[in-house]
Amino acid sequence: MTASSTRRTTAAHSRIAAVGAIAVAGALLLTGCGDQTESSGSDSTDTPSASAAPLADKLPKEIRDAGVVKVGSDIAYAPVEFKDDSGKTVGIDPDLAAAMGKQLGVKFEFENGTFDTLITGLRSDRYDIAMSAMTDTKDRQEGVDSDTGKKVGEGVDFVDYFTAGVSIYTQKGKNTDIKTWSDLCGRKIVVQRASVSEDLAKAEAKKCPSGKKLTIESFDNDQQAQTRLRSGGADAGSSDFPVAAYAVANSGGGNDFQLVGEQVEAAPYGIAVAKSDTQLRDALQAAMDAIIANGEYEKVMKKWGVEDGAVTKATINGGK
Known part of the structure; x- marks a missing residue:
C-alpha cells in the first residue's frame, strides 16, 4: 500500500479485463458460491501435518515448534484481505498464506491492525510477519520515513509475491x-x-x-x-x-x-520480515516458490481475478 518513485503504467485493456474478473470474484463471494473458504477463510489457517510438510525444516525452530506464524494485517482491504459477512478473514493474502502453510507445516494467524502500525508491530515482536498488500520500497527496506527522508528504524526485508x-x-x-x-x-x-x-x-x-x-x-x-x-x-x-x-x-x-x-x-507487494529473521524470510520465499510451482498460487490469482499481478517467482527486496 505504499511507494514513492514513478514506475511503469499498466495498459488499459489489462485494467478493464481485470475489473471484469474481479467483479466475478466479488459476485461469487457475495452470493456464497464457489470455494471462498477452500484455502483460508478464517483468521487462522488450518494447521497442516508437519510430517507431510516438505519445507517444515526450513522454519526457525521456535516457529516450527509453535506451529503458528503470527501475521500483522490491515484486514479492511478487499480483495487482498477483509472480513466476509460471517466475520472470517478472506482474500488473496489469507489464501496464499494457507497454501504456504501446507508447505511449511504451520498455520498463519491473521491479526488485525491499522496499516501504518504494522511495521512497528513487527519490530516489537507482536507479529512474526506483516502481510497486508504492503508495497516493497527501498525506504521500508532501509527504515526511512518517506516524508522526511530520515532514518526511523532498522528497516525490514521483503518476500515479494505480487505486482500492483x-x-x-x-x-x-x-x-x-x-x-x-x-x-x-x-x-x-x-x-x-x-x-x-x-x-x-x-x-x-x-x-x-x-x-x-x-x-x-x-x-x-x-x-x-x-x-x-x-x-x-x-x-x-x-x-x-x-x-x-x-x-x-x-x-x-x-x-x-x-x-x-x-x-x-506498478510495484511489488512483499511479506515484511524483520532484518534479523533471515531464516524465516528464506523459508517464506521457498514456500511461495513452491506454491507457484505446484499451481496453488495460480488458483488463488484466478479465484480473485487478479492474474495480471501474478509473478513467476518470489524475490527478496525487489522494490525500488
Missing part, C-alpha cells in the same frame, strides 16, 4: 474529467493513511498551481475513505488497483464508483 499499481476512482457518472493525478488540482481526494495513494497525492499537491490546492483527507483504512467518497464528501479516491477495481465492481452493486485513467506506480 495504483488507480483513481470517482463516484459513478461524476468528475469524469479526472483522468490523471494532475487533474486533481483544485479537488479533494480521499486515501488511506500511509499508502502509496497518500504519497502520490502529497507529491501532486506540491505541483499544483496557486489557487488550485489539492485537498487530501486520509483515513485509517480504505473502507472509511470509500464511505466518504460514496457520500459525496470528496471528488475522487485512490487505492491499489485490485482494491479500487473490487470497490468499483462490487460497491452498490457496481453503481457507486468508476475507475478513471490508468493505473500507475
